[in-house]
Amino acid sequence: EDKVVQSPLSLVVHEGDTVTLNCSYEVTNFRSLLWYKQEKKAPTFLFMLTSSGIEKKSGRLSSILDKKELFSILNITATQTGDSAIYLCAVGHAGGTSYGKLTFGQGTILTVHP
């Protein structure tokens, strides 16, 4: 059974702190790993990673994938209250009837206090 596990499940920090969110996976036919941010409504796309060791960066957010150890991390530096959200990790599957299906982890709830 495909499994995507995120840790921690929740995290409370103060503005300016740096946080690291973790995502480990055990899936058949891995193709990609995606990170989403979910505020009050729909998840919005952050990153897609397909190759090990190549960091993707967008402003204060960055992410990297380790396909040997089957995990990814999402780093947020100098956190702001606007970073408060649920961060979702998902794995994309290759081949067969997978057709771009994603398997999601449980999410990490990040709360940033002023």
Added chain:
Amino acid sequence: NAGVTQTPKFQVLKTGQSMTLQCAQDMNHNSMYWYRQDPGMGLRLIYYSASEGTTDKGEVPNGYNVSRLNKREFSLRLESAAPSQTSVYFCASGWGSTLRDTQYFGPGTRLTVL
């Protein structure tokens, strides 16, 4: 572009009632998906449609049916609602093809079954 739209935004049903959730996308995507989100469980795939005319079960299909009406529209039907179907439902669309795993989400429908 509206992206992915869903109706209704909120719905309250009594046990045994039926309803259809509507979803439409204007990004010319091939694949469409229905998820449910429950606290602490991330997003779980109910049904998906890889392309117009095809539908397949996801992780939690029991109690639901879907119709891919055309390339733009994908509806989710609850024939006889149960309290266990109280959840937030998200529709998503994507290319579903190699290295284009990103899915784009609608704003969600909050469903309560009494």
